[in-house]
Amino acid sequence: MNDSQLRALREAAADGVACDGLSASRDDAGYTFVTPEVSHDGLNEDEFDALATENPWFVSNWHFWRATSETNEAFLRWVEHASELGVRERYETLVDGLTREWGQLLVTATLGTDGERSYELRHTADAATAVAELDSYHDPREAREISTLDDDGDYRPLKTAPTLRAGWRFADLDARDLVRTVEFFYPATVANWYRERTGELDVSHFRETAERQTGIYGVIDDLDVDSVENLAEACCVDSQCLKRREWDEDEETPLDAPRGDGEFPCREPCSLVVAAARQFAVLEGEETRTYELELTPSERSQLGDLVDAVADGRVDEIREADVGDGANRYRARYLRAKRLADGEFEGLREKR
Amino acid sequence: MPALVIVAHGSHLNPGSHDPTFTHADTVRAAGAFDEVREAFWKEEPSFREVLRTVESEEVYVVPLFVSEGYFTEEVIPRELRLEDWDVSLWNSDGTDADTATLTAADVDKTIHYCGPVGTHPAMSDVIVQRAESVTQNPDVGEGFGLAVVGHGTNRNENSAKAIEYHADRVREMDRFDEVGALFMDEEPEVDDVTDYFESEDVVVVPLFVADGYHTQEDIPEDMGLTDDYREGYETPTEVEGHRIWYAGAVGTEPLMADVLLERAADAGADVDEALDIVRKRTATPAAGD
Numbered sequence: 001m002n003d004s005q006l007r008a009l010r011e012a013a014a015d016g017v018a019c020d021g022l023s024a025s026r027d028d029a030g031y032t033f034v035t036p037e038v039s040h041d042g043l044n045e046d047e048f049d050a051l052a053t054e055n056p057w058f059v060s061n062w063h064f065w066r067a068t069s070e071t072n073e074a075f076l077r078w079v080e081h082a083s084e085l086g087v088r089e090r091y092e093t094l095v096d097g098l099t100r101e102w103g104q105l106l107v108t109a110t111l112g113t114d115g116e117r118s119y120e121l122r123h124t125a126d127a128a129t130a131v132a133e134l135d136s137y138h139d140p141r142e143a144r145e146i147s148t149l150d151d152d153g154d155y156r157p158l159k160t161a162p163t164l165r166a167g168w169r170f171a172d173l174d175a176r177d178l179v180r181t182v183e184f185f186y187p188a189t190v191a192n193w194y195r196e197r198t199g200e201l202d203v204s205h206f207r208e209t210a211e212r213q214t215g216i217y218g219v220i221d222d223l224d225v226d227s228v229e230n231l232a233e234a235c236c237v238d239s240q241c242l243k244r245r246e247w248d249e250d251e252e253t254p255l256d257a258p259r260g261d262g263e264f265p266c267r268e269p270c271s272l273v274v275a276a277a278r279q280f281a282v283l284e285g286e287e288t289r290t291y292e293l294e295l296t297p298s299e300r301s302q303l304g305d306l307v308d309a310v311a312d313g314r315v316d317e318i319r320e321a322d323v324g325d326g327a328n329r330y331r332a333r334y335l336r337a338k339r340l341a342d343g344e345f346e347g348l349r350e351k352r
Numbered sequence: 353m354p355a356l357v358i359v360a361h362g363s364h365l366n367p368g369s370h371d372p373t374f375t376h377a378d379t380v381r382a383a384g385a386f387d388e389v390r391e392a393f394w395k396e397e398p399s400f401r402e403v404l405r406t407v408e409s410e411e412v413y414v415v416p417l418f419v420s421e422g423y424f425t426e427e428v429i430p431r432e433l434r435l436e437d438w439d440v441s442l443w444n445s446d447g448t449d450a451d452t453a454t455l456t457a458a459d460v461d462k463t464i465h466y467c468g469p470v471g472t473h474p475a476m477s478d479v480i481v482q483r484a485e486s487v488t489q490n491p492d493v494g495e496g497f498g499l500a501v502v503g504h505g506t507n508r509n510e511n512s513a514k515a516i517e518y519h520a521d522r523v524r525e526m527d528r529f530d531e532v533g534a535l536f537m538d539e540e541p542e543v544d545d546v547t548d549y550f551e552s553e554d555v556v557v558v559p560l561f562v563a564d565g566y567h568t569q570e571d572i573p574e575d576m577g578l579t580d581d582y583r584e585g586y587e588t589p590t591e592v593e594g595h596r597i598w599y600a601g602a603v604g605t606e607p608l609m610a611d612v613l614l615e616r617a618a619d620a621g622a623d624v625d626e627a628l629d630i631v632r633k634r635t636a637t638p639a640a641g642d
Contacts, residue, residue, distance in 0.1 A: 069408050144374055148367050155367040159397045183406060187398035191405040202459055204401075214427065267402075271395050275364060 001056035002114040005063040009052060010045070012066075019065055020087045022058040024048075036086065057091040060115025064175075071194045072179050076117070080109045091115070102263055103186055103242040104164040107178070119178035123166035134169040140177050143170070143184035158272050160186055160242045160262075189243070189264035196246075196265045204268035206231075207250045213274065220277040225249045227284055228277075232257035235273050236266065239312075290351040295339070302326035302335060353387035355409035356380060356617055359400055359429055360417040360562060362393030369563045370396060372604045373417055379610035379634065385617075385627030386413075394424070400432035404460045411463045413617040417604070419471030419560045421450050422509040434458040435466055447511040448472045448518040452620035465620040470612040471560060472515050473619075477522040479608045482635075484529075484556040487588060487600040494528035497598075498552035502543050502559040502572065505536030513539070516560055529556075537571065544575040547593040554589065554596045562604035573599060607635035 009017065013024040013031055023034045031048040032041040035058050040051060052059050065073055077083070080090055080098045090098070094117070097108040104124050112118035126134060137146075150156050150163040170181050179190055195201045204212075206228050210221035223231065232255045236245045243266035245259045260266075269277065295303075305326025309315050318325050325331065339345055358377050363369035373391045381389045392403035404412060414433065416425045421443075430438035435455045442453035450468025457464050470476060484499055485491050501523070503516035516534045524532040530552045535543040546557060557576065559568045570582040578586040578599055589596035603609075610631050614624045 071408075141374075141378065144370075148370075155365070157364040157396065183398075188402035188406050192402070195405070212431065214431075215423065270397070271399060272364060275395075 001053070001060045001063075005059055005114060006049060006052050008063055008066070009059050010048065013048075017062060019062040020058070020082070022055075022062050022087070024052075057087050057115055061087050061091070064116045068175055071191055072175060074194050074197060075179060075182075075190050076109070076175055079107050079119075080117070100263075102182060102189070103160060104162060105182060105185060107182070112174075117175060119173040119175070120169060120171050121173065121178065121181055122169040123164060125166040126169070129166075131169065131171075134167060137168055137170045138172070140170070140173075140180035140184055143181050147185050158241060158270070160189070160264075160266075161240065162238070162242055186242075186264065192267055193264040201246065201265055201267055203246050205247045205250045206255075206269055209247070209269045209274070210277070217274055217278050219281045220274060222281045223277060223284060225253060227280060229255050229257060231273065231277055231280060234311075235276055236260070238262065241266070292349045292351050293345055294347055298326075299335060299339070302331065306332060353409060354411035354413060354622060355388040355390065355407040356386040356613070356622075357390050357392055357403055357407065357412055357414045358417050358613060359392045359403070359414060359433075360394075361424070362396035363563075363565070364395050366563075366565050369565055372563050372602070372609065375605075375607070376417070376610040376613055379607065379631055380613055380627070382634075383610075383614070383624075383627035383630040385614065385622065385624040394428065394432075400429055401434075404433060404457050404462060404464070407462075410461070411465070413465045413467060413620055413622050415467045415613050415616040416469040417562050417609075417613070418469040419503070419562060419604070420509060420512040420515040421445060421447055421469060421472055422511045425450070425469045430466060433464065433466070435464060438466070443468060445472075447514040452616075454620075465617075465622070467616040467620050470609060470616060471562075472511075472518065473612050473615055474522065475612045475615045476560075476603075477519045477526075479606050479612060480519055480523060480558050480560070480603055481526070481528065482608045483558045483600045483603045483606045484598075486606060487556060487558075487598050488554075493556070495530065496552060496554060497529050498531040498533070498550040498555040499523060499529040500533050500535045500543070500546055500550065500555060500557045502535045502537070502557060503561075504567075505539035519560065537567065537575070542575075543572055544577075546576050546597065547595045550595065553594070554598065556598040556600060558600045558603050561602040564602045564605060568602045608632075610635060 009024060013026040017024040021036045025032045029042045031043040033043060033048055033051045035055050068076060079100045080094065082090065085093065091111065094109060094111045097110045099106060099108045101124050106122050106124045106127055108120040110118050122134060146168055147159060147164060148156060151165045156163055173181060183190060192201060213220055228249050232245060237258050238260040242262045243264055244262040246265045247268050248254045309318065309327030315327065318328050322328050323330050358373055360373040370393065377389050377391050388407045388409055390403055390407055392398045392400055394400060398406055416429055418424050426440045434457045436458055438455060443450035450472060452465050452467045455464050455466055480501060484493050501516050501520045504512045506513045513536060520532050520534040531550060533549050535541050535546060537543055541549050546555060559572055561568050573579055573582050573586055576597060577592045578590045578597060589598045611628065614628050614631055618624045
């Protein structure tokens with residue numbers, strides 16, 4: 001606690017102060033100062049100051065929260081487990097740091113100067129990495145660069161894809177910059193999380209999202225509910241996106257695809273899902289046909305291996321000489337040499 | 353203090369598409385006229401749908417970083433921002449003179465000033481000229497030079513061509529370049545034939561695009577004959593059929609674009625005079641030799 005925090009509390013007491021167990025007020029009889037452990041009224045200014053000085057954490061804690069917006073306060077209080085820990089316990093624990101995971105972000109709150117807060121942000125995979133091994137950042141806007149490409153240098157069009165690269169840290173952020181940095185990594189997640197907590201998340205389900213589309217995306221309304229199920233399964237599960245899907249086909253028709261365990265909600269199909277849906281809608285415009293194709297049983301199961309390997313993003317992990325894996329490059333090349341010409345299966349016949 | 357939200361197209365495929373938006377947003381941030389400046393995208397995040405809830409200010413200026421008035425600025429952006437009672441007639445525009453409309457959005461308790469796009473603001477003509485100065489590294493470029501303003505053309509959007517012609521006319525009226533013309537990618541006069549349309553030996557070609565990408569980096573250089581294969585690059589200027597072509601790339605990457613963003617907000621009532629001075633000083637073409 002510093003003098004200006006104390007002065008601010010004295011001034012605010014005129015209107016009444018209540019924060020985390022501290023209450024302070026002033027009336028004709030003098031000041032009142034109450035914490036979970038002490039309760040005094042009829043105090044003069046010196047007595048009030050003395051009590052505040054004996055309970056510095058309560059004063060600096062009040063001062064810290066005083067200036068934060070409603071949304072940020074809810075998020076930052078969640079970060080330091082404020083609903084489970086009282087001020088005293090929290091301040092003792094903040095010395096070593098209180099943490100939360102937010103997608104692939106690890107947020108750590110520690111005590112800043114004069115009992116305020118200081119925040120650190122790093123990748124969850126770097127939880128145990130020595131500070132010296134991490135690139136250090138301080139400007140929230142640098143999160144835009146870090147989040148643009150993945151470890152392989154590939155573009156990440158979806159900010160909440162589980163492909164955030166590691167190896168960096170933002171140190172000594174104040175409250176506002178912490179939220180700004182989090183929001184550059186995962187835009188709108190804090191606002192939507194807060195809406196959900198207060199029961200005000202405005203979910204737009206697939207069907208209403210589809211009906212809203214115009215231009216080249218108007219076609220996505222042609223997808224039937226089974227296709228929407230496949231779409232969510234393809235694009236929206238935790239292996240693809242860390243948001244927790246809260247939208248369904250419509251209010252009455254939930255989708256079976258796992259919603260995910262993410263901390264922050266997904267309130268409507270995003271632009272990537274809409275763009276994918278457009279492609280699927282075009283493809284679903286075709287009727288099925290029956291084909292006849294000669295394959296050995298191993299070749300038939302190899303086709304499944306190939307689809308799985310691509311769908312699970314496993315292609316780069318298959319070792320060059322692991323020819324036992326149906327999705328191994330040599331195996332795929334052998335199958336192509338034997339069975340395909342110009343990208344089509346030889347001997348494929350459509351059954352009429 | 354109000355917030356500024358810059359809405360741009362963005363890309364699912366090209367990681368560089370958002371760069372000009374970020375750069376201009378940072379210039380505006382540094383000028384200090386707004387408490388909050390936030391970028392939002394059609395194809396990236398935050399989306400148009402969710403950006404308004406990410407700012408705390410109760411008054412928000414929304415400026416589209418788009419080159420023309422049309423489908424996106426008139427239909428998609430207002431719809432996705434959930435602007436209540438939006439109607440394009442509120443802009444009272446013939447396709448190149450949108451101003452602003454003050455509205456509310458259905459999902460937030462804020463006043464939204466929805467501004468016309470940067471591309472049709474009169475100040476955009478100055479950015480085109482400054483782009484010509486940048487590419488020629490000559491702050492006095494004009495005499496002995498032709499200037500071509502390049503756009504898509506009407507196949508995609510009728511107003512797209514209007515915006516190109518509007519700025520070509522304005523730059524012509526400045527009486528600075530020997531000749532000024534509008535060229536298009538998918539209609540006559542086509543950018544492919546740039547050397548047929550200009551008599552000047554030196555021609556600066558400025559595409560009215562927000563970001564560099566497929567059209568500005570691959571299509572146009574190859575169409576004009578600067579190179580057979582964009583991957584091999586080209587010189588600036590490049591000799592083509594007896595002309596020196598100074599190809600400028602997307603005008604949207606010119607730092608002075610930040611000035612147009614502020615001009616749009618100013619036209620909508622934002623108090624940005626000081627910021628405009630700061631931005632103009634910071635984004636001025638360096639004098640020759642600097």
